[in-house]
Amino acid sequence: MKPIALTVVLICLAIGFSSVLVLAAENQPEVLVELSKNRVYEGDSVLYRVTLNHVENPSPPQLVGFDDFDVTPAGQRSLDSRRITIINGRRTETVRYGRAYDYQLTPRKTGQLTIPAPTANVAGQVLRGRELTLQVVGAEDQDVVLMEITSDRQAVYPTQPFTVTLSVTVKALPDAASSQEPLGVQRTPPVLTIPWASDERLPDGLEPAVEWRRWLGKLQNRRGIGFNVNNLQQDSIFSLFESRSLLAFRPEPQRVLRTDQDGNPIGYWKYEFSRKFVPQSVGQFTFGPANVKGTFATGLSQTGRLAGEDIYAVARPITVTVKDVPLQGRPEWYIGAVGQYQLNADLAPKQAKVGDPMTLTVSLQGQGTLANAFAPDLAKIPEIADAFKLYEATEEIKGSSGRFTYALRPRKKGIEEFPSVPVAYFDVDTDRYVTLRTDSIPIQVTKAERLSEGQIVSTPAGASGGRQDLGVRREGIFVVNVTDPSAVRDESVRPGRWLLGLGGIAGLYAVVALLAVRLRRFAGDKALVRRRSAAARARGRLRHALAELRQRGFRAGADPVQAALVGLVADVADVAEAGLTPKDVSRLLHELGLEADLVNRVETFLETCDAAQYGGSDMGAEQFGHEAEDLLGALLKALKTRRLLR
Numbered sequence: 169m170k171p172i173a174l175t176v177v178l179i180c181l182a183i184g185f186s187s188v189l190v191l192a193a194e195n196q197p198e199v200l201v202e203l204s205k206n207r208v209y210e211g212d213s214v215l216y217r218v219t220l221n222h223v224e225n226p227s228p229p230q231l232v233g234f235d236d237f238d239v240t241p242a243g244q245r246s247l248d249s250r251r252i253t254i255i256n257g258r259r260t261e262t263v264r265y266g267r268a269y270d271y272q273l274t275p276r277k278t279g280q281l282t283i284p285a286p287t288a289n290v291a292g293q294v295l296r297g298r299e300l301t302l303q304v305v306g307a308e309d310q311d312v313v314l315m316e317i318t319s320d321r322q323a324v325y326p327t328q329p330f331t332v333t334l335s336v337t338v339k340a341l342p343d344a345a346s347s348q349e350p351l352g353v354q355r356t357p358p359v360l361t362i363p364w365a366s367d368e369r370l371p372d373g374l375e376p377a378v379e380w381r382r383w384l385g386k387l388q389n390r391r392g393i394g395f396n397v398n399n400l401q402q403d404s405i406f407s408l409f410e411s412r413s414l415l416a417f418r419p420e421p422q423r424v425l426r427t428d429q430d431g432n433p434i435g436y437w438k439y440e441f442s443r444k445f446v447p448q449s450v451g452q453f454t455f456g457p458a459n460v461k462g463t464f465a466t467g468l469s470q471t472g473r474l475a476g477e478d479i480y481a482v483a484r485p486i487t488v489t490v491k492d493v494p495l496q497g498r499p500e501w502y503i504g505a506v507g508q509y510q511l512n513a514d515l516a517p518k519q520a521k522v523g524d525p526m527t528l529t530v531s532l533q534g535q536g537t538l539a540n541a542f543a544p545d546l547a548k549i550p551e552i553a554d555a556f557k558l559y560e561a562t563e564e565i566k567g568s569s570g571r572f573t574y575a576l577r578p579r580k581k582g583i584e585e586f587p588s589v590p591v592a593y594f595d596v597d598t599d600r601y602v603t604l605r606t607d608s609i610p611i612q613v614t615k616a617e618r619l620s621e622g623q624i625v626s627t628p629a630g631a632s633g634g635r636q637d638l639g640v641r642r643e644g645i646f647v648v649n650v651t652d653p654s655a656v657r658d659e660s661v662r663p664g665r666w667l668l669g670l671g672g673i674a675g676l677y678a679v680v681a682l683l684a685v686r687l688r689r690f691a692g693d694k695a696l697v698r699r700r701s702a703a704a705r706a707r708g709r710l711r712h713a714l715a716e717l718r719q720r721g722f723r724a725g726a727d728p729v730q731a732a733l734v735g736l737v738a739d740v741a742d743v744a745e746a747g748l749t750p751k752d753v754s755r756l757l758h759e760l761g762l763e764a765d766l767v768n769r770v771e772t773f774l775e776t777c778d779a780a781q782y783g784g785s786d787m788g789a790e791q792f793g794h795e796a797e798d799l800l801g802a803l804l805k806a807l808k809t810r811r812l813l814r
Contacts, residue, residue, distance in 0.1 A: 197223045197266075197290045199297035203283070207303040210278050211361060211459035211482045214302060215242065216271045218286045220295075223266040226288065229297075233284040236277060240369065242270040245743050246695055274363075278306035307482040311428065312339045312464050313358075314436075315483035317456045323489045326447055327507045327536040328596035329377060330488060332455050333442040334362055336395065337424065340435035341465055345474065349421065350437055350465060352393050353474060357416040358462025360395045362441060364455050373449035373490075383443055387417040394418030395439070395460070417441075447490040448537050456485030493594040499601050503544055505593035507536010507568060513606035515586050522581050522616040526556075528574040530589055530606065536596070538565045543572040544591050551587040555579055583613040695742040702739035703804055703813050706732055710800055714793050721789060729796045730777035733770065736803060740812050750774035762806050773799055 197220070204215035220226040231239060247266050275281055283300040314337040321330040338350045351357070363369055367380045376383070384397060396414035422438045447453065463476040493506060513530045520526055530544060543561035546552045559575040586609040595602050709732035717725025731745075734753055738745035741756045748756075754771040758764075773795065807813040 195222050197221070197293075197295060199229065199286060199288050199295045201283075201286060201297040201300060203300050203302065206301070207305065208275065209459060209461065209480050209482075210275065210304055210306045211457035213272045213274045213361075213363075216273045216283065217268055218271070218288075218297060219247065219268045220266045220288050220290070221247070223288075223290050226267045226290065228269055229286040229288040231271070231284070231286050234273070236275060236281050237283070238274040238276065240272040240274070242272045243744055244269045245741070273302075275302065275304040278304045280304075305480075307459070307480050310479060310481070311434075312466055312477065313337070313460060313479050313481040314426075315458060315460060315481050317458060317483045317486050319455070319486055319488050321488065323491055324447060325493060325506060325594065325596040325599075326449060326490060326539075329444050329446045331442050331444045332364060332486075332488070333440050334360075334458050334483060335438060335440050336360070336460060337426070337436045337438045338464065339466070340437060341474065342467055345465075345468075346435060349393070351395070351418065351439075353465055354463065354476075356462070357392060357394055357396045357414055358460050358464070358479075359399060359414065360397050360441075361459050362397055363458065364443065364445075365397055365441075370445075371453060373447060373451055374453050375446050375448060377444035377446055384417055387419055387441075389416045389418040392416045397441075447488075448539060450490050450492045452487050452489050454485050454487050456483055458483040493601075497601060499592040499603055500548070501544065501590040501603055502592040502594070502601060503542055504540040505532060505536060505538055505570070505591075506540075506596060507534055507593065508595055508597065509534030509536065509568075509593050509604070511591050511604040511606055513589055513609065515609045515611060518610065519612045519614075520578060521614050522579065523577050524616075526576050526578065528576060528586070530572045530574075530591070532570040532572075532591065532593075534568060536568050536593070538568060538570045541565060541570055543574075544589060546574060546576075546589065549587060549589070552589075555583055555587075578613040581613055581615045583611060585610050698739045698742060699812065700814060702736055703807075705739065706736035706800060706804070709735060710796060714796070717789055717793055725789065726777040726792070729792070730774055733774065733796070733800060733803070736800070737770075740807055760807070760812060761810055766802060766806055770799065770803065 200219040200221050202217040202219070208214050218229045218231075220229065228244075245268055247268055273283070281302045281304055283302055285299045286297045288295045316335045316337075317332065318335065319330055319332050321328070324330050340346045341348050341350050341353065345353075365380055365384065367376060370376065384400070387394070394416040395418070397417050400415045400417075401413055419439045419441060422440075424436050424438045425433045426436055428434055445453075459480065459482045461480050462478075464479050465474040466477040467475045469475045509532050511530070511532055513528065515526060515528050517524075517526065528546075532538070532541075541563075543563050546558055546561075552558070556576040556578055561572050561574045564571040564573070588605045588608050590603055590605050592601050592603040594600075710729065713725060713728035713732050716728055719725075734748050735745050737753050737756050738748060741760065743756065750771045753774060754767050757767045757770060776792075804813060
C-alpha cells in the first residue's frame, strides 16, 4: 500500500476511534442537579431536581448534609428523551434516560446557602453531583404588614384538636382613604405562602379537621379582594413557578389599633386564617414560617394618588407538641386507646357443655385513636382465667372502632355468668384515665355427656361371631351398624387416575404461575399501567367535557376540555398532571418526539382554553368542541405511531 493511502487509512481509524471514545464518555452514568430558582425570600420553597442519567434501575439518591433545609420529596419520574439543538450550524444531541427525583427545599436561615452535592450508588460505584448555591433574602424591618402564627394549644394529646392561626395585620390607608380596606385598592392580591394550607404537605400523623378546598373555599372572594394563598390559580392547582390570574381569599377583617415606637396609635386591618388539626400520633409538629409578598399602599403622591411599596414579611414558625399519655395514674386495664369510648361485649353460645368452644367479642366505639390499642388481657382476671381456658385474641381496628375476639372453653359445670371485662382509655378532654366495664353475661354450662359403646355402635342382629368390641379407629365416626371402614369406602388403589390428576394439577399450576408473573410485572410498572390506560381515560374525560361544554357554554367547558388533553400528555410522560402549563405540555411533547406542527397546535389550543376562563376568546362552543376532538385524535395517532400508546 502506498504511504499516502496508508496515512489516510490511519487518520480515518483514529477519527473513528476518537468518536467511539467520545460517545462512550457521553453515555457514562452521571448525577445531574437543577434548581428552579437561585434566589428566594425567607420562608419560600424552591424545587430541587436530582437526575440519575444513563442509569438503569436506579435507586434514590442520598441527600446528606442538608441541615440548612427542610427537605420534602416531591415525586419522581422516568426519563427517556432525546433533544437536538442547532446553534450557528453546530448540531448538539442530548440523550437522557434514567430517573429524575424532585424535592422541595425550604431554607431554615437567610444568606447564601450551599446545597450539598447529592450522591448515588450505581453498580457499586458512588457517583456525586455538584454543589449549588441559593441566596435566601430575609425580611426587612417595616410596620406596613405584620404577621404572626399562633396556636390555641401548645401541647396536646393524640386526637385532641387544636387550631393554628396566621394573623396578617395590614396598616390602614393614609389620611382621607383610611376608611377604605387596604386590600381593596390593589390590582393584584398579595401572595401568602402558608405551608399547612396544603393537605399534601402535612406531615404523617397530622390530619386536618376540614379538607383544604372546603376550608379555603369559604374564604374565596370573587371580586379578587384579599390574599392569594400558595399561588392558587383558577384551576385550584398549586404552582411554584408562575402566578397568573391568582385567586383571592379574604377572611372577615377586624379594625385594630397598635402603637408605634413613640406610643402613637395607628390603625390596622387584621385578617386571620385559622385551621383546625387533629393529631393521630405522638411527636412535634412545626407550622411555618409563613410569608407574604406584594405591593401595599403606604402614602399619597403629590397628585393625591395612592403610592405603593413592595413589602415582604415573614411570620416565625411555632411548634405544637403532641405528648404521650402520662405514666402516673395509668390503670392496669389501659389498652392504649386515646379519646372517648363506649364498651360492650357479647358471648356465643350462651348455653354450652364443659369443653365446648365459645366466642367472646369485646367492642370499643367512640371518637379518638386506636393506633396503639391492643386486646385486653383476660388472663389477668382471676374469675375468667379460673373458669375458662383462653386462646390468643384477634384484633380488628377500623378508625376509632375496635373489636377483640377471643376463643375460650369452659373448664367446669355450673357457671352461670361470664364476668365483667374492664377496659381503660385516656380521655383527652378531662386529662384523666377512664375505666369502663362490660356487663356480666348470663350463661349456662352443663356437664359434658359420655356415650357408651352401645350408643356409638351396635352389632347387626344375627351376625356371626356375636357382639364385637369397639376398637379405637383413626378413620373417625362410622355409619350406624358398620364396624369395618372398608365397607363404607373403596380402598383399592388406581395409579392411573392418580397420575392423571397430578399431571393436571401440575399443568394448571404452571399456567397460573405464568399468569401471576405477567400480572406482577404489569402491575409493578406503574408507568406502563398509566400509559396503557391513557387513551381510554382521555377519550372518557373529553366525552364528559364536551357534554359539560354543551350544557354550560364555552367559558365553563374550556377547563375540563383542557384537563383531558393535559391529562393525556401527563399519563404518557408519567408526570404529575397538576400544575402543567401549555409551555410544560409543549416541552413534554417535544421530548416525546412529536412533530413541531402538532406540538405548536396543541400549545395554541391550550392557551385558548386558558383565555376562555377570563373571556379572552370568542370561539364558538361548537367550533371549540370539534377542534378538541380533532386535536385529541391527532395526538393519539401520533403517540401510537411513536409506539407510546397501543
